[in-house]
Amino acid sequence: ESSSGTAIVCLSGDVVNPGMYEVEMGISIKDVVEKIGGGIPDGRKLKMLQTGGPLGGVLGPDSLKVKIDFDEMAKAGAILGSGGIIIVDDRTCAVDLTKSLVAFCQYESCGKCFPCRLGMTHLLEIVEKISKGKGNLNDLDLMNKIGKNMQAGSLCGHGQLGYNPISSALKHFQNDFESCMDGNCPTGSCNERQIVFPENTRPNSWQTIKGN
Numbered sequence: 001e002s003s004s005g006t007a008i009v010c011l012s013g014d015v016v017n018p019g020m021y022e023v024e025m026g027i028s029i030k031d032v033v034e035k036i037g038g039g040i041p042d043g044r045k046l047k048m049l050q051t052g053g054p055l056g057g058v059l060g061p062d063s064l065k066v067k068i069d070f071d072e073m074a075k076a077g078a079i080l081g082s083g084g085i086i087i088v089d090d091r092t093c094a095v096d097l098t099k100s101l102v103a104f105c106q107y108e109s110c111g112k113c114f115p116c117r118l119g120m121t122h123l124l125e126i127v128e129k130i131s132k133g134k135g136n137l138n139d140l141d142l143m144n145k146i147g148k149n150m151q152a153g154s155l156c157g158h159g160q161l162g163y164n165p166i167s168s169a170l171k172h173f174q175n176d177f178e179s180c181m182d183g184n185c186p187t188g189s190c191n192e193r194q195i196v197f198p199e200n201t202r203p204n205s206w207q208t209i210k211g212n
Contacts, residue, residue: 003069007080011037013087014044023068030064033087044089048173050097052081054104055161057168058097077168079161094173095180096189099127101165109158116159119150123166131190133183140170140177 003025012018016038046061057078066076073080106120126143129135147163154160179186
């Protein structure tokens with residue numbers, strides 16, 4: 001183990017005992033979820049989890065074995081970041097979760113550099129399009145190109161990591177994306193709500209998707 005001491009984690013989502021906990025570095029995510037968080041309620045199955053805040057990775061259920069350790073989490077395609085761990089059961093589509101993460105990242109962009117400002121907006125538009133059954137495989141290639149431009153041209157980590165929620169979700173749950181493209185969201189959760197930001201949000205950051 002390369003990390004020592006303790007970490008504060010914020011356990012949320014589909015878990016019996018959500019909250020803030022101080023844990024020993026090196027503990028497995030499985031132990032955090034099951035022994036500390038009490039597991040998933042109602043006997044539901046874990047579908048995915050997301051770590052490190054909105055810029056972190058979306059991971060599959062096999063990631064429970066990963067330890068709370070900077071290097072181990074990086075190898076798994078995740079970050080410890082702010083310590084957030086979101087537990088998601090089998091009632092949620094990966095596209096719906098990704099849409100929420102990208103919407104937050106887009107809203108929080110300061111707008112100073114255009115790779116992040118425009119890139120996050122375009123990514124959100126595409127994920128929103130996919131969630132409505134209007135996307136196609138070309139959209140996945142386009143998002144990858146946008147993500148690479150953001151990584152190369154953004155001035156800070158926010159833009160450089162902004163594509164991470166999408167790239168990690170696609171790695172583990174591309175079937176969800178393809179099902180939504182066909183208009184068959186695997187859980188139906190994509191059809192339940194729409195991302196709409198407050199009226200006093202930053203101009204030109206969300207106007208193109210409102211009302212669609």
